Amino acid sequence: MVAETSEYLATEQVEPSGRRRVLDAAAAQFVAHGYAGTTLRQIASAAGIKAGSVYHHFDSKEDLFIAVLHEGIAAMVQAFGAAKESTADADTVDDQLLTHVRAHLSAIFENGPYTTAHVTSFFSAPTEVRQLVVPIRDDYEQQWNRLFEQLFPTVPAKTLRLHRVILFGTMNSSAEWFDPDGDISVAHLASAITGQFLNGLTGPTDSNGTTS
Template sequence: MSPTPTETTPPAKSAPDGAAPGTRERILSAAARVLSERGYAATRLSDIALRAGVHAPGVYHYFSSRDDLVMQVLREGQRRVLQHVTAALEQGGAGTSPRDRIMIAIDAHLRLELELSEFATAVTRNLGHVPVTIREALHPDSEAYHSLWRDLLTDAVDDGAISPSVDLRVARMMVIGALNWAPEWWHDDLAPVGVVVATTQSIVGDGLFACTAPRDAARPETTTAPTALA
C-alpha cells in the first residue's frame, strides 16, 4: 500500500518572524520553474533561492529538505492538473458526449502544461526521475487523475463510441503518456499550442473511435493501473 501524504510529508512550517508574506509560495513557484527547465538532477536549492529572492538557508524555514520541496511542487502540479481538467469537463455540461469529453480533457491537459502552469510541467518532466519514496507518496494524487481518465474511457465504451475490443488500461496509459511527453519536445517555434491540441485530438480520436460497437458489448476497465504519470 502506498503511504499517504501525511505519512511521508512533514507539515508545512509557519513563516519565521520577519519573513515576508508569500515567501513560501515564491519558493514553490521558483522551484517549479527550475524543475521545469533543468530537471530533478540539476535542480539546486541555491538556484531556487536566487529566483525566489531569498537566502539559500532560508528555504529550510519552509521545507525540511530539497526533496521535501520537490515533492510539494509535484503535489501542487498534480492538484492543478486534476482541478483544471475537472473544471473544463464540468464547464462542458452534462449533455456533452463521451467523445467530446475526452477531447475537452486533452485540450485542458495540454494547455495547462504547455502554457498555463509551470507546476504541471514540473510534474510531467520530473515524476519519472525523482526517488521512489517521492513517487510513492504522490501515488494517491496520481491515481485520482488516472481515475478520471478511467471513467472517461469507460463511459465512451458504454456509449458505444469505443469498441469493447480496445484494452482501456493500455489506451489510458498511452493517451496520458503522450500528453505528459509533450513538454519534452514542444517549443514555441515548433507549433502553436492550439495546433498541438488539435493534432492530438485528431490522433486520439481517429485511433480510439475508429471502431464502434453495440453498448451491450462494452467491456469496462477492471484492472489496477501501474503508478500513474500525471
C-alpha cells in the first residue's frame, strides 16, 4: 500500500541520508520558530517522515537540538581556522580582522541553517539545554579573544573583552535582519562591520569601500 507514491523516493540519487534530512529540517525549523516553538511533527514533516521516526536517528528533541547547535559551531570553528591560515601576521590589522569577520558571517549565511540556528536560538533554549553547549561555545569565543589580543596588543585585556563581545553581538544579530540574497552581499556586510568596528562611521576609511 505504500508503493504507489514513487515520487518521493525516486527523486535524485544524490540525496542526503535520512539522518541528514532530519538534521537539515530541524535546523531550518529552529531558525524559524526557536526551540520551544518547534514541534517534532513539524521537523518530521519537513524531512518527509513521521514524528515517531525521528527517534530512529535521535534520542530526543533535546538531543536533536544539541546536534544542530554542535554542527553550527563546528562550521564557525572551521571557518575561523581557515581564515587564520589564509592570513599572515604581516597583513594589516584591518585585513586580518576583515578576513575573520567575513568567515564568521559566511558560516552564518552561506553554510546552511546550522550556524544560523545556533546564533538565533541559542538564547531561546532552556537553560539546561544551553549549558550543554556552553563549553564549546566558550572555546570558540576564546579563539576570538586570542586573536584580539594579537591584533591589539596595546589595548587593555578588559577593554578588549568588552569590545569582542560587542562585535559578536553585532555580527550575530545580523542573522535577524540580513538577507544574503538581497542587494547587499555578505562580503560587503563584513566590510561595513569591520570598517566601522575599527575606524568608526566617521573614521578615516570610506565606509562602503573594500579594504586595500
